[in-house]
Amino acid sequence: MLNLIQNEQMKIYRRLRTWILIVLLIVIVVMASLFSHSGSDVNDKWKTRAAETIEHNTKELENPDIPAKFKQAMKDEIATQQYMLDHNYPPADHTLWGGVLGASILILVVTLFTVIIAGDMVAGEFTWGTIKLLLIRPASRTKILLAKYMATLLFAATLLIVLFLSALIANGFLYGFESLNLPHLAVNSAGQVQEKSMLMFVFATYGLKLIELVMIVTLAFMISTVFRSSSLAIGLSIFIMFAGQMITMLLMRYSWGKYFLFANTDLTPYLEGQPLAEGMTMGFSITVLICYFVLFNALTWVIFRKRDVAA
Template sequence: MIGLIQNELMKIFTKASSWVYLVLIVVMVTGAGLIYDRFTDEPSEDWRQDLQMEIGQLEKDLTETPAEEQEWLHMQIAEKQMYLEEDINPNAESAWHYLNDIVSMMTTVVTLFAVIVCSANVASEFSDGTIKQLLIRPHRRWAILLSKYISVTLYSLLLLAVLMIMGYLAGLVLFGAGSFSEKMFEMSMDGQMNPENIVAVGDQVFLKLLYFLPSLVIVTAIAFMLSTLFKSQALAVGIGIFVLFFSSTVGNVILFVAEKYAWTKFLIFPHLDLTVYAYQDKILETITLPISLTILAVYYAVFMTVTFLYFQKRDISI
């Protein structure tokens, strides 16, 4: 099995596109850091005084603002006062803040590149006419397919590792190391800020990374299944990308109608983005992280079963 995996990894890295994706991640994360540094103000050492001045200005604005428009100003004042009370600099910058604010959003790019590679992995063997040479080897079909799946999973994890390592290095050069345990406010999904949202910035980075991993595994499993089901590489990749970009939209629609149609909460789409649990404990009133993980595990088992059973019985004629 190890030899098969090594062979599949060699196939992946002999393609120029595999290296291009890695280089693009490095360029994007570095470029985002430069842009972030250019268009943000340097953190002030007198940030407490600055906040007090801003609060004073907002309170002055309250006297000149119609009553029906004062709610937003009251919210802004309350938020700035919380920063003062909890001794948290709202404009703090460090490598960990950069990872939390910018790099964590780029995980979508990792998923995109992983989906492209996974969707093309098996389908390209049919498109290139190399599937027969692959299957005449003295290995069972399931072992060959498993080696392919493991290799694309390892490549996906490599993409994520490059993103995180280069993101930290870029943040280190541009913003300094900072403190792993420095406190920060993490907004809830509804945009509210309260003392329960105080977290250590380093902990939050790794929490988001941990919640992202199941989503990456599931989406790549879907892409790999599509690669097995379709002989056309373009069709497999196209459907894989479609699933990636429209899953969040479909998930939001399902969450909207879930109260009326309870069965929709068990569809896969609302659970594909587990990073929401970094901001709140529940997706819906009855859906918590263990339930989401259980639902994803069931779908994963179904996808893998379909993938391997179909490949076992598939006609390899070209």
């Protein structure tokens, strides 16, 4: 099995297209970091802004018309800003970690590049006529298909690592590496500010966004298996990826809209306690995603096993 995966990896990385995508990703990350760089003058004024925020929120808490939910958020903000002032912790947004977190939006680019590879993994074999040579090997169709799928996910993981390291290095040069040990501040239910690992928080943020990547790549891989055209598989997958959120907004007007795939791929709103629709929970979205994941892979496996390659 490992030999099959290694063989599929070699097919991916021996193509010039793959290296162009990797270099292009690095360029995009560096350019995005340069454009989003806030500058040193912003960092010098953070204490003044923090004090102003504390003063403003303290006055707003006296307003009886503000809902309790927003008052609690203000109290948490006051506690966080005061903790930052007491311990001389600058806002993470204006450090290298802010740049790394901001770069997480570029996972969309990683998804796009991986879709290009995934859309060609199976369909490309039919296009070039190499599928017959592949299937005469002693390995079963199930193992061959699994090897292709695993190689696609490994490529996605490689791009994610490239994205993270590029963002870390680029923003390190822009903001300085002295904030590497900056903690992530979180307020617990008792209103106390706790220091947590910023690296683990960044990994958690990337991990939640990774779910959407895996689902879209799995969808692209299924389409690549269903259709023998690489261009159709890639084009259709990219269209679904970009149109997914717009379709979600249209369907959320209906109660059954919450079962749509792209209504559940972004789990980050649950961290803020703000689900996309009433009745949706983290457990519900995970269950829906599992159902889609099983469906996509089942269709891929059934179609690939039954497909006649002799014609």
